[in-house]
Amino acid sequence: xxxxxxxxxxxxxxxxxxxxxxxxxxxxxxxxxxxxxxxxxxxxxxxxxxxxxxxxxxxxxxxxxxxxxxxxxxxxxxxxxxxxxxxxxxxxxxxxxxxxxxxxxxxxxxxxxxxxxxxxxxxxxxxxxxxxxxxxxxxxxxxxxxxxxxxxxxxxxxxxxxxxxxxxxxxxxxxxxxxxxxxxxxxxxxxxxxxxxxxxxxxxxxxxxxxxxxxxxxxxxxxxxxxxxxxxxxxxxxxxxxxxxxxxxxxxxxxxxxxxxxxxxxxxxxxxxxxxxxxxxxxxxxxxxxxxxxxxxxxxxxxxxxxxxxxxxxxxxxxxxxxxxxxxxxxxxx
Amino acid sequence: xxxxxxxxxxxxxxxxxxxxxxxxxxxxxxxxxxxxxxxxxxxxxxxxxxxxxxxxxxxxxxxxxxxxxxxxxxxxxxxxxxxxxxxxxxxxxxxxxxxxxxxxxxxxxxxxxxxxxxxxxxxxxxxxxxxxxxxxxxxxxxxxxxxxxxxxxxxxxxxxxxxxxxxxxxxxxxxxxxxxxxxxxxxxxxxxxxxxxxxxxxxxxxxxxxxxxxxxxxxxxxxxxxxxxxxxxxxxxxxxxxx
Numbered sequence: 001x002x003x004x005x006x007x008x009x010x011x012x013x014x015x016x017x018x019x020x021x022x023x024x025x026x027x028x029x030x031x032x033x034x035x036x037x038x039x040x041x042x043x044x045x046x047x048x049x050x051x052x053x054x055x056x057x058x059x060x061x062x063x064x065x066x067x068x069x070x071x072x073x074x075x076x077x078x079x080x081x082x083x084x085x086x087x088x089x090x091x092x093x094x095x096x097x098x099x100x101x102x103x104x105x106x107x108x109x110x111x112x113x114x115x116x117x118x119x120x121x122x123x124x125x126x127x128x129x130x131x132x133x134x135x136x137x138x139x140x141x142x143x144x145x146x147x148x149x150x151x152x153x154x155x156x157x158x159x160x161x162x163x164x165x166x167x168x169x170x171x172x173x174x175x176x177x178x179x180x181x182x183x184x185x186x187x188x189x190x191x192x193x194x195x196x197x198x199x200x201x202x203x204x205x206x207x208x209x210x211x212x213x214x215x216x217x218x219x220x221x222x223x224x225x226x227x228x229x230x231x232x233x234x235x236x237x238x239x240x241x242x243x244x245x246x247x248x249x250x251x252x253x254x255x256x257x258x259x260x261x262x263x264x265x266x267x268x269x270x271x272x273x274x275x276x277x278x279x280x281x282x283x284x285x286x287x288x289x290x291x292x293x294x295x296x297x298x299x300x301x302x303x304x305x306x307x308x309x310x311x312x313x314x315x316x317x318x319x320x321x322x323x324x325x326x327x328x329x330x331x332x333x334x
Numbered sequence: 335x336x337x338x339x340x341x342x343x344x345x346x347x348x349x350x351x352x353x354x355x356x357x358x359x360x361x362x363x364x365x366x367x368x369x370x371x372x373x374x375x376x377x378x379x380x381x382x383x384x385x386x387x388x389x390x391x392x393x394x395x396x397x398x399x400x401x402x403x404x405x406x407x408x409x410x411x412x413x414x415x416x417x418x419x420x421x422x423x424x425x426x427x428x429x430x431x432x433x434x435x436x437x438x439x440x441x442x443x444x445x446x447x448x449x450x451x452x453x454x455x456x457x458x459x460x461x462x463x464x465x466x467x468x469x470x471x472x473x474x475x476x477x478x479x480x481x482x483x484x485x486x487x488x489x490x491x492x493x494x495x496x497x498x499x500x501x502x503x504x505x506x507x508x509x510x511x512x513x514x515x516x517x518x519x520x521x522x523x524x525x526x527x528x529x530x531x532x533x534x535x536x537x538x539x540x541x542x543x544x545x546x547x548x549x550x551x552x553x554x555x556x557x558x559x560x561x562x563x564x565x566x567x568x569x570x571x572x573x574x575x576x577x
Contacts, residue, residue: 191439191448198436201425208385208419210411210440210488 005185013329024174028167036166040238042279043173044231049259049271050180051227056257057266058184058193059220060200062117065106065124067252068131069099069225073232074242075141078149081161081237083140088162088237095233096226102127103225107218116203125250132248141242149240162237169238176230177272185268187223196220200266262311264318273320281307338363338492338524339384339415344393344403345548346379353379355548356393361492361541366518366525368535371545372569377528378420380545381496384526385417386410398491412440416490418481420497420528426470430461433469433480437487452487459483459513475506479513486517493517495527499534511537532570536560544569 006014028036048070055061076098077091106127110120136144157164162172187193195216198206207213236242246252263274285303289295315322337360346354354376361367369377383390386407395403402410411417416437425433434455438448456462459479464472469480478498485493495514499507511534517523518538529535535542535556542559544552546569552562559565 189445191443191445194432194436194439194445194448197428197432198425201427202423204407205419205423205425205484206436207407208411208417208423209437209484210408211436212408 004189005182007189010329016327016329021178028170033166036170038279038283040166040170040173042275043170043177044234044275045255045259045279046272046275047173047177047180048228048231048256049263049275050177050184051224051231052256053260053265053271054184054187054196054227055220055224057260057270058188058200059196059217060203061217061220062121063124063221063224063253064121064250064257065126065128065253066224066228066256067248067250068102068106068124068128069228070232070235070252070256071128071131071135071242071244071247072099072102073229074236074247075135075147075232076229077233078147078236078242079141081149082147087160088233089160092230092233095229099229099232100222100226103221104218107221111214111217125253128248128250128253132244135244135248141244144244146241146243148242149237151240162234166238169234173234176234180227181268181272183227188268192216192219258308260318262308262319264320267318267320267324269324270318270320273323274318277311277319278308336363337361338398339526340394340396341380341384342394342396344380344383344390344395346376346383346388346391352548354383354390354545357543357545357548357550358393359543359550359553361524361526363491363524364518364522365540366514366527366538368539368542369526369528369545370530370532370535370542370569375545376548377545378496379548381417381494381526381528384410385415385494411488411490414489414491415494416485416488416492417494418478418485418496418498420500422474422477422481424469424472424477424480424484426468428469429465430467430469430472430480431456431465434461434483434487437484438489440488448487452483455483455487458517459486460509475502475509478502479510482510482513486523490523492524492526495525495529497528497530499529499531502531504533507531507534510534514538 027039031039048066052063052066055063073095076095077088080086080091080094081088106124110123115123135141141147152163157168159168195211198209198211199213199216203213259274259278260271261274262277263272264270282304285300289300311319339361342358343356344354345352345356357380369380371377382388383403384395386405386409389404394401397413397415402413425436431452434452435445435448438451442448442451453462456465459482461476461479461483464476469477472480482495482498499510502510514525515538518525539556541554542556543550544559544565551564551568552559560570
């Protein structure tokens with residue numbers, strides 16, 4: 001199994017990966033509070049980007065509503081905690097199935113009735129919007145007033161209840177990102193991975209090659225949604241408050257997909273690199289504008305947008321395929 | 335020899351236009367069966383019904399003594415019918431090898447086994463040396479052979495070929511003919527092909543069906559069919575007899 005996973009990765013690439021992992025493992029020891037917050041955000045987006053990439057990058061199904069799965073995961077775990085005192089790890093056992101089921105429902109409607117391409121994307125937006133409006137009126141989760149998790153002054157890290165120092169969240173997200181990377185590689189090298197790529201490339205030809213397209217598209221949505229919901233659980237316990245207006249908002253869904261797009265859709269390392277670039281860029285812009293004393297509303301967004309536009313125009317396949325060639329690494333051609 | 339594929343009174347109309355009109359024929363196991371006819375004769379429509387792209391309006395299609403009409407394409411393929419598309423449809427961003435591995439994974443669960451099978455097929459189709467290239471970078475003749483390779487990798491009992499010679503130069507046509515003949519001879523693979531290139535049809539087919547306006551106007555061994563008056567009038571033309 002491990003030999004299979006490492007197959008085709010050059011020693012050089014492994015070394016670089018190990019070095020990066022070491023740096024990330026040591027980071028909280030040196031990083032200040034602010035930098036740690038930024039790193040948490042980066043890993044959060046790297047993990048979700050990886051999950052979203054399974055649907056879009058592997059199976060070719062564009063979801064513009066992944067905030068739905070983040071939100072369902074967050075709300076499920078948070079509500080269980082607030083109402084019944086059930087901890088987040090047990091909550092995860094409910095959150096993942098809830099999100100996966102929602103994914104299965106969206107997928108079933110779309111794939112059963114041959115809703116494809118942009119129409120599928122619109123359907124995914126629609127369901128995230130349903131959730132946003134629905135949760136606004138759901139008393140169980142306190143509606144639009146927001147669901148708050150009790151915050152106590154922490155004296156020690158309580159991993160079981162996810163109460164503690166940001167460094168704990170950092171390590172959990174780092175572990176999740178590494179696990180997601182390994183899992184995605186295993187998927188890509190498996191039978192399912194080949195079928196997904198075939199479907200992404202040409203659904204009709206995939207069908208003619210005997211692939212049950214409906215089944216494998218469903219699998220992609222369910223896995224992607226389930227994985228995404230874990231990030232939602234972490235989100236809930238990290239921020240301690242949930243508002244439907246925020247978690248299900250379409251802007252959240254867009255944020256999720258920018259990383260993999262900038263990093264390289266369909267690549268394994270693209271979502272991770274994209275998260276570093278985007279969050280890094282946003283923070284740099286904020287810092288630079290602050291240093292220059294510029295305080296015009298919206299200027300940050302404009303500057304961020306221009307930088308993004310530049311990256312996407314210059315490297316339409318994403319930064320990772322370009323960088324990979326530059327530093328002499330090869331990921332299996334897909 | 336028994337019939338592997340049996341088409342009985344199959345019809346299909348599109349908005350009142352009769353594309354295929356009560357076509358019936360049997361493809362013997364181990365044979366190479368060609369369907370010829372002018373453009374618009376209904377060849378591809380007939381083909382698509384066999385492959386499961388859409389069901390016939392009337393009639394039945396049986397494969398290995400089981401009804402397959404109305405089954406979706408993936409299930410038809412899993413029963414043992416591999417197909418190519420008239421306009422080739424490789425998976426463009428995948429390597430040549432991965433294209434064929436996808437086909438080979440249909441009846442294999444281990445990627446290593448599928449890769450071994452893919453290599454075998456690629457060698458047969460003269461694509462082994464190009465296995466690392468992206469499919470989108472291939473020339474048309476190579477892409478046509480890749481299309482056959484992918485279908486072949488699914489281990490079909492019957493291979494449906496939709497104009498695999500179209501657009502090929504004569505030397506390429508001969509190469510494809512040799513490959514198909516070798517497959518038929520060595521593995522007993524049954525082949526049903528739609529073809530315009532008479533040079534290939536005559537070199538390959540053990541039996542020919544001629545469609546005209548959706549209806550079968552002649553069927554038989556090649557020598558007999560090309561001398562058929564109706565076939566000459568509707569399709570081949572008088573000069574062709576000398577060929």
